[in-house]
Amino acid sequence: NLKTGEFTGDFQDFDRSITMLGDSPYRVELYASEIDIPKVQFTQSGAIELDAYPDRDFWMSVSEIDPAASIIDGVPKYRIKLDFAENVEDILKIGMTGDVDIITDVRINVVHVPGRAIMKDKDGNYTIRLLIDGEVVEKPIVVGMETDTDVEIISGVDEGDTVGVLVK
Secondary structure, eight states, rough: OOTOOOOOSSSSSOOOSOOOOOOOOOEEEEEEETTTGGGGOTEEEEEEETTTSSSSSEEEEEEEESOEEEEEEEEEEEEEEEEEEOOOTOOTTTTOOEEEEEOOOOOOSOOEEGGGGEEEOOOOOOEEEETTTTEEEEEEEEEEEEOOSSEEEEOOOTTOOEEOOOOO
């Protein structure tokens, strides 16, 4: 119950009654390539999976995108800042590392296959191998959005088709 001008101890040696912390939110800074940066926009959502918390996604939103590239290891990269959607200051530590996914578009009720199932023919057209009536048949396909692991199929594969996947 201090009033303006009062101290908790002697004038020369007083204890603080409060400590002001910065009012900026906890945030993550990352760098995106010039191939990925056109897909990123303000207020898009994303999630980070921190190495320290491998079974938990922390939701975030894009708050800043640098207009100019920074050269990192000789490659132009664009800094993106993401703010956490929840209060995380009690559990996060500065310098933690993890993987961030930014949601740049959403598609619902689509046919998708593992990227390893898709091939390109000599003309650069996408194809896929399907098991039809016990035989492997190579079919042309039209692809859409991609994730790190899967590719959307616009046409050429139907739900329930059996797809051949390359195994390494």
